[in-house]
Amino acid sequence: xxxxxxxxxxxxxxxxxxxxxxxxxxxxxxxxxxxxxxxxxxxxxxxxxxxxxxxxxxxxxxxxxxxxxxxxxxxxxxxxxxxxxxxxxxxxxxxxxxxxxxxxxxxxxxxxxxxxxxxxxxxxxxxxxxxxxxxxxxxxxxxxxxxxxxxxxxxxxxxxxxxxxxxxxxxxxxxxxxxxxxxxxxxxxxxxxxxxxxxxxxxxxxxxxxxxxxxxxxxxxxxxxxxxxxxxxxxxxxxxxxxxxxxxxxxxxxxxxxxxxxxxxxxxxxxxxxxxxxxxxxxxxxxxxxxxxxxxxxxxxxxxxxxxxxxxxxxxxxxxxxxxxxxxxxxxxxxxxxxxxxxxxxxxxxxxxxxxxxxxxxxxxxxxxxxxxxxxxxxxxxxxxxxxxxxxxxxxxxxxxxxxxxxxxxxxxxxxx
Numbered sequence: 156x157x158x159x160x161x162x163x164x165x166x167x168x169x170x171x172x173x174x175x176x177x178x179x180x181x182x183x184x185x186x187x188x189x190x191x192x193x194x195x196x197x198x199x200x201x202x203x204x205x206x207x208x209x210x211x212x213x214x215x216x217x218x219x220x221x222x223x224x225x226x227x228x229x230x231x232x233x234x235x236x237x238x239x240x241x242x243x244x245x246x247x248x249x250x251x252x253x254x255x256x257x258x259x260x261x262x263x264x265x266x267x268x269x270x271x272x273x274x275x276x277x278x279x280x281x282x283x284x285x286x287x288x289x290x291x292x293x294x295x296x297x298x299x300x301x302x303x304x305x306x307x308x309x310x311x312x313x314x315x316x317x318x319x320x321x322x323x324x325x326x327x328x329x330x331x332x333x334x335x336x337x338x339x340x341x342x343x344x345x346x347x348x349x350x351x352x353x354x355x356x357x358x359x360x361x362x363x364x365x366x367x368x369x370x371x372x373x374x375x376x377x378x379x380x381x382x383x384x385x386x387x388x389x390x391x392x393x394x395x396x397x398x399x400x401x402x403x404x405x406x407x408x409x410x411x412x413x414x415x416x417x418x419x420x421x422x423x424x425x426x427x428x429x430x431x432x433x434x435x436x437x438x439x440x441x442x443x444x445x446x447x448x449x450x451x452x453x454x455x456x457x458x459x460x461x462x463x464x465x466x467x468x469x470x471x472x473x474x475x476x477x478x479x480x481x482x483x484x485x486x487x488x489x490x491x492x493x494x495x496x497x498x499x500x501x502x503x504x505x506x507x508x509x510x511x512x513x514x515x516x517x518x519x520x521x522x523x524x525x526x527x528x529x530x531x532x533x534x535x536x537x538x539x540x541x542x543x544x545x546x547x548x549x550x551x552x553x554x555x556x557x558x559x560x561x562x563x564x565x566x567x568x569x570x571x572x
Contacts, residue, residue, distance in 0.1 A: 200219045210537060267422055267424075272421070288432040338373075360543060361504050380403075
């Protein structure tokens with residue numbers, strides 16, 4: 156709190172406000188996304204070594220100091236004072252209580268009701284709860300794109316095999332050229348057999364933000380259940396599930412929201428929740444007054460990780476979601492602008508920056524993705540991730556334009572070799 160009050164001059168909101176449907180808005184003017192002094196202070200809140208640069212938030216985030224300290228503090232409490240737990244008052248383990256505080260803050264993040272939010276280990280688990288919990292008649296078709304993460308598509312292949320259905324992969328361009336194109340490709344593939352549409356809100360292999368609101372509207376008109384993979388969106392771009400109109404949304408806190416690994420969530424619109432059976436059944440398995448609780452309760456879990464999730468949510472809200480998102484967008488635009496000036500660079504992210512944010516995927520003619528990843532580390536101690544045809548380079552609030560310039564210099568040298 157002292158960091159947020161003094162170092163950043165970012166107004167705090169009360170804990171009670173976090174539990175509302177929407178987080179309180181900061182009243183101070185936002186610092187410019189390119190303001191070096193402000194973002195240098197933010198960088199100081201991370202433990203990341205200064206001689207290495209992390210560009211892989213698409214896989215896992217780097218915890219801020221406060222998130223790590225809160226998590227470790229609770230682990231230490233468990234190790235030293237567990238005998239004090241008398242099963243009264245606060246919970247010392249997760250997996251049994253309704254986790255109202257965290258669910259309330261998560262609901263504020265994506266603009267839904269707390270009873271529509273369940274806490275899970277990750278996106279794959281959340282997605283599996285939906286896929287395994289639906290009754291699908293034989294012959295049902297599940298539509299996905301040909302660019303889904305394996306952890307996203309596999310639960311649906313499993314469901315199709317179990318129920319005698321089919322999974323149809325819709326080919327979309329890489330890079331996606333415009334919104335109307337992908338909207339046409341997906342809506343044209345919908346048929347009378349289609350029962351579920353599962354697609355990424357933001358594609359992990361290109362960073363393309365799909366027009367999910369328009370896609371979901373057409374699916375809803377046809378009676379198709381819509382499930383969105385938000386693995387790459389939470390903490391990176393605004394998400395309003397009510398405005399989008401999806402039936403379910405699966406996401407995680409440990410990528411762009413910077414929480415400890417192993418922390419995700421499931422949103423199911425309350426009007427649709429009764430269609431999904433409980434896959435993991437504990438005492439609340441049949442609680443349809445609070446469907447988020449029945450999916451959250453799944454046996455003993457680590458409260459220490461939940462403490463870390465709440466600290467990450469508080470850190471995000473304390474900085475201001477809009478402030479964070481604009482910084483991520485600024486750095487992503489800066490990287491893409493530099494890459495487009497370099498000969499032999501092939502972009503897999505959309506040309507339209509409004510369809511991108513902090514994920515940029517690109518390659519160099521004649522250089523494999525693994526070679527590019529390795530050379531970035533060898534020459535500059537920079538860590539993007541090898542991707543099909545190139546690398547995925549993610550920019551977050553702890554990165555700087557100077558670090559991006561260093562990566563551009565390496566790409567420029569490799570393209571001239």
